Amino acid sequence: MKRLLMFFALLLLILVSACGNNETNAGTSEDTPEANSSEESKSEESNTDSSSDTFTYESENGPVELPKEPKRVVALYFGGSILSLDANIVGVDSWTKNSPLFRDKLTDAQVVTEEDLEKIIELDPDVIIGLSSMKNIDQLKEIAPTVTFTYGKLDYLEQHIEIGKVLNKEEEAKNWVKDFQKRAQSAGDEIRAKIGEDATVSVVETFDKQLYVFGDNWARGTEILYQEMNLKMPEKVKEDALEPGYFAISPEVLPEYAGDYIILSKEPGSETSFEETETFKNIPAVKNNQLFVADANKFYFNDPITLEYQLQFFKDHFLK
Template identity: 65%
Template sequence: MKKLLIPFLLLLVMLISACGANNEETTTSDTTETEEKSSETITYQSENGPIEVPANPQRVIVLSTFAGNVKALDVNLVGVDSWSKMNPRYELDGVEEVTDESLEKIIELDPDLIIGLSTMKNVDKLSEIAPTVTFTYGKLDYLTQHLEIGKLLNKEKEAKIWIDDFKSRSQAAGEEIKAKIGEEATVSVIENFDKQLYVFGDNWARGTEILYQEMKLKMPEKVKEMALKDGYYAISPEVLNEYAGDYVIFSKNADTETSFQETQTYKNIPAVKNNQVFEVNAKEFYFNDPITLEYQLEFIQKSFLTE
């Protein structure tokens, strides 16, 4: 019996050893495959020519404007600009706040891709840290811009699916709103910032792309005259009545000057008297990425269609 048992135990040990070797080999193979995948690149045709970027970026820094686009495509952010950081809709806990001048901090974050605007500083130095792609704000329409971010992140298909769906939903909501308020009713978007009021055209975020481009709601003539070309126009509270539509969306910074709302000039504006001013937190309304756009669409529908 003992003679039979010994060869059996040896065989068992050999089998266990072989399995362990196989597992180790598989693990090593999987690790190598993951490393190879993360080192793969694609060529992105940027404004400044072709650039090699990661095919599967893992540590992205956005230095202006596009953090919401990246996050909406489920790509990891390790650093963002201050305006994005203060947006509660982005949920950026654990993501560092950086600027185009905080080079040492950016190096420490070890990004594999940096995204920003063409106007930012130190592009050459940033490019030495990681592939750096810049966009000119307003050069592309807001949905084409998201598609470009999708191409850059190797997620063009996902971006296109969202764009088609969003346009369809926005336009359908626009028809509902026009049926309720009338084809000729006008809508304006205002914002208070640093003791100044602004009105906006049809491509300066704050819901303007949805209201005017997708829903085809009417802009007051005075806003069209002064804000359509440049995207925005600064006014004083005293002349707000000239720019206020039948309905007003007020992108409100509660931590800056709002005393004008207590004046009789403001209270006598028809939209104010008719309770047709819809206030929203400006920090949640600044941008035109998918996360912000979804919130803007929800807010617009609720404001106009809820009794």
């Protein structure tokens, strides 16, 4: 019995000694430069592996983990900006899909809304972009990383830069903004020199048998005319449309909102009987051939593709 107890005591001593040696060796190994270098290398390698294909975007609703090279984007709004940055759109809103300026780039894109959850799942997007006012945002986030923006919270150029950030193409977006502003402001200098510094311009749209006038930040070319070119809007337009962005009017009061020049944006085939009235025909801008008619389908947005078209339209008509 005594010998058995001695055997167990010896075995316990050996086990304790072995554990102590392992701990010592482990501590020595971690303290060596070679070991530290190896561990740091492994750590960096692990971080690279986990983050090489994604980055964190700080959205207005908090951080969102996004792919650095998105392959399949569902654009529930801001489609033009996304297209201008050469992203592949697999799902898009109907307004964007119907624009003649985007049609050739969206031949394979499916028309979807935020309510078409099953259809969006089938599209297998890696990014979804839309408006903060959309329905089903929480459900969309379960399908793919989702970034939303509040319309009008950013100005039209800042908005494009943010889309650039989402797509990991911020520098490309910034470079376009800088170049566009330079060209638009230069064209504005030429236009004001020709029509006069005090000449006024109205932007009018006919939609669903209703006329609208616009302020300086509701697309339809308003950002270019009023913000970049520094052209003047009539006082009545400024009074009623500047703050809300747009204002509905009747054809009878259109002369009150008419500038020296009028940009009339309308869809082909839309109701235009008001143009046959004496009230309309007697507007000075109409009588002086200073009414420029634009295709509304090409004027609805304020993304780079649309803005480039609008800028050329204004140069062609004001400087002809």
